[in-house]
Amino acid sequence: MALDGIRMPDGCYADGTWELKMHVTDLNRDVSLRVTGEIHIGGVMLKLVEKLDVKKDWSDHALWWEKKKTWLLKTHWTLDKYGIQADARLLFTPQHKLLRLQLPNMKHMRVKVNFSDRVFKAVSDICKTFNIRHPEELSLLRKPRDPKKKKKKLEEAEEEALELEGPLLTPGSASEILYIGPVKGSIYSSPGLYSKTMTPTYDSRDGSPLSPTTAWFGDSPLSEGNPSILAVSQPITSPDIVVKMYKPQSLLDKAKINQGWLDSSRSLMEQDVKENEVLLLRFKYHSFFDLNPKYDAIRVNQLYEQAKWAILLEEIECTEEEMMMFAALQYHINKLSIMSSDNHMNNSEKEIDEVDAALSDLEITLEGGKTSNTLGDITSIPELADYVKVFKPKKLTLKGYKQYWCTFKDITISCYKSREEAHGTPAHQMNLRGCEVTPDVNISGQKFNIKLLIPVADGMNEIWLRCDAEKQYAQWMAACRLASKGKTMADSSYNLEVQNILSFLKMQHMNPDPQIIEPITTDINPECLVSPRYLKKYKNKQPGFVRDLISTRILEAHQNVAQMSLIEAKMRFIQAWQSLPEFGITHFLAKFQGGKKDELIGITYNRLIRMDASTGDAIKTWRFSNMKQWNVNWEIKMVTVEFADEPSLAFICAEVDCKVVHEFIGGYIFLSTRAKDQNESLDEEMFYKLTSGWI
16 A cells, blocks of 8 residues: 555655645646745745646746735745644735825826835836836825725726726846746846936927837837826816815824835735735935936926825915915926927927936935036135024013024024124024925015024024015025034025026016006916815805906916926926925824824924924924934834934824835935945845835
8 A cells, every 4th residue: 555645644744845835826726736945936936837837927936925925036945944734724826916106196097016026126117117217206005094984985986087098017028038937137137227428308398208218118918008198287177176185184194104005025916915005106205416407307297286286185285375386387387298299290300408407407306406517616604694583482572583693604693783783693593404384475565584403402493584675585494404404505406496496486476567467368277287275265256256366366466487398397397396395294102202192293304303292393303314223123113213413212103104204314315425426226135224114
């Protein structure tokens, strides 16, 4: 009698083999194989395919261990090394599966994504498919649930209304086919994606691909469809679309949205993402490197769309004047987008004009951009000296500004009672390193205030500066912003910052000359251009009157931007978005060590902010430049940050895995290492080292 058929009490056979149960997802079929612990994963898959005897390309398939949530991708490892025994159940399933991605423009695309890759790599591949440079700035986010919506039918109707089913986008095809085990090597052959010497591939006027773009996309599936669709802004067609979208009502709601960011160091399957699930592709890190209209039409458009929706859904605060400026830019972009789609065939062969040359200096970098202008005299540090009104608020007092002669040297403001006393001892002195700088401007009211929160041992000192005119405000505001980063006015970005502030103010001016304002037509739909908050302001008025009133204000603001090209208007919209006080702050609910209540931790590209959960006011700020190290106690989920010259910071994350916060800090540190003179290929291992915590 043969021993190999005798089964022992532990489930193994007398010859040392045992049954391994597997489920083949493509065939919906269960299969059992007689194996030993010494057989390697590649051998298991080979035996499985032979037993199935189905003619099919199995090269993309791999084994997934459900119980452990692990891909068995190391085909040379044995079952024993993986710890797989007879009680394990494995899935034999494709690594590439369908996802429905909602892009920043709120449209959906069906894309095949590698569910076995780490999310960081998967996003990089998605961005290559979509021709978006610098994929390290984006990531995937689970769709936030609106607590007010209880019926799934409403959500389904919303998705259907926003659906844009383009061609099925597959990130290339495997050029190196291995019969067993995972696909090796790159699956893209799109040339020159990160080349510094590449020729412009987009029309500088409307952002549409020029004729050589087919070569740019190579064999990407986008070349089979319409590659320009992602670079074109599509106007909101109905106010109902805005009404149905989820709007965070408070800072706590904003913090809850950030619970949904996927872990970049783990795969989609490890995070329970299902095939055909809807995920949001968003710019996660608000640090936009080398944003160049020549090569980034799709990236610029998607960034503009994310900014547009953030303002319309009130995810970021802005004043009424700013809202009208954003509405005017949006209206202008909508008009030009329609015109460019009609006229592009006639204009695409024209030479790139001087607008393109000017836009080459409109780069948004980590520190706000650099221009090709000469730096001037670098042997001396510029200074500011002028009469400025200063106010230091105290409890139960009104804002009583007192005028001082103020000098701004290096990163310090000195206040004197008069100009004649400027050589003596100042009445007040403020070092602005690490401070919070917030604008408080009302153009129509001629109010130009700067709010400073200056770090001290027990929190922040609040100081307000009031300027008399736009130019003075722009100079002092730019100097304050640089000083908060530890930089002086000798920095090359100072003049550009002043010009950007002046440009931002100019766009908010009203031009109520009825002779130059175009008549109100049906193509203006204020409900699609203005956030609901400003529509409610006129709730007691008749709907027709409100529509005409807001439309008139938008057309007045439009006069300031009417001469801009399409790509310039999008860039200006993005820059204006970046100028808002709340821009780039990602909120998380946290309990600080020694604190008695839940507060907020805000993370930006260069600092951490402790914030009041109800008001959003900054309590204390810490700059990354002053940070020595950060650690996580994974058992109690506590994040600890140590600084060079101040006490360490410790907090426990509430309602979110501390890994998400850890990744935001490490991600911004990673982005700060980018430089134009380096190879533009991504150092993935460095990203994982800074963000993963345990790898």
